[in-house]
Amino acid sequence: MTLLWLAFAILLLPALWLLVAPLRRAAALRRAQADFEANDRTAEQNVDIYRRRLASLEAARERGELDAARFEEDRLELERSLLDDTATLERGPLKAAASGKVVVPLVMVALVAASVFWYRLEGAEGDLALYRIQQQVAQDAEATLPELIERLEEQAARQPDNPNVWRSLFPLYRDSGRVARADAALTRLLELEGREPWLLAELAQLRYFAAGRELTDGVQALADEALAADPGQPTVLGMLGIEAFEGGDYEAAIDRWRRAIAGMDDPQSAEALREGIRVAQRRLGVASEPAGEGPGIRVRVSLDPALAERVAPDAAVFVVARDTAGERPPLAVARTTVGALPATLTLDDSDAMAPMARLSDVEQARLVVRVSSSGQAEPRPGDLWGRREAVPVGEPAGEPAEVVIDRVVE
Incomplete structure (x- = not known):
């Protein structure tokens, strides 16, 4: 904090100097003003002009060009003009150069x-x-x-x-x-x-585990409130997935964990949920592929430099694979951030949001990438996006499909 206050003091020095600077020139300015006033002949020049104009009026009257009434009117106008000109030249006495110096320290302190x-x-x-x-x-x-x-x-x-x-x-x-x-x-x-959704989610999760993994009415109310504000809130969905898994509802657990993964930024937490999904699938008797194996798509996502200033580095980036006909739910969803771009990701069945819609079910997919400043999965005006049509689904070890985020949602 000492360095901070020292920096503030250094920043204040120029302002204080500007307050003192006029006082350093006060004596010289007073002398210059006094010399100007002492040598000012403006009043004498105005009187000379008045006399010349009055003489002209008198000469015109003698020649008969002006009658007595007109002469008196013009003479009064000249006198009023002289009074106006000389009135503005009246000056008060100059104050001493040191006058007002006591105010400056007070202003500096203020x-x-x-x-x-x-x-x-x-x-x-x-x-x-x-x-x-x-x-x-x-x-x-x-x-x-x-x-x-x-x-x-x-x-x-x-x-x-x-x-x-x-x-x-x-x-x-x-x-x-x-x-x-x-x-x-x-x-x-x-x-x-x-009542931010992420705070409600953290509190719900904390009380859920404190209650011995029991979904009490209070925890359920917090979870419902968080999901009402953010339907893809990953902390709440992960917790509800655990509740469904422990209750033997493995399909609901898989669904909630997949939706949670779509909204997660932490790769380790996402991988833990993927492992939970594989365990749930085995208990359902569904063959699950090891993580990172099976047909998929490698995609390299980049942001058009012209749009880089429109979003913050921590803005969410959703990478979504859809069927080309647009008849199914998203086949795979991954998430990263603008700060991580350009990035290469692999989409496969472990990124599916629903068991009936997986990448391995199609031969080609349409890739849609969207930047969401709000963190919400639904498109909103001002979001940035890019897409690529008809990307083959196969071994993800080949060259990645390039997708450039170069458009704005209207």
């Missing part, structure tokens, strides 16, 4: 105080404190997880309205088995950030 107050109100001092704690613990070879939790809890007491504090504490509580505190951290996050 500027510094306002800057500090604004940063305290709108800045990220609390987040910097969190970052500093995490870095210190990471660099300390003897630091322990309880020590990190303790220091973060101190920050939670100091800044209870900072969601980043609770976002940091929740996974530490969860992974260390402090379920009640993890629940409290998530509940506080929901109060601060609103």
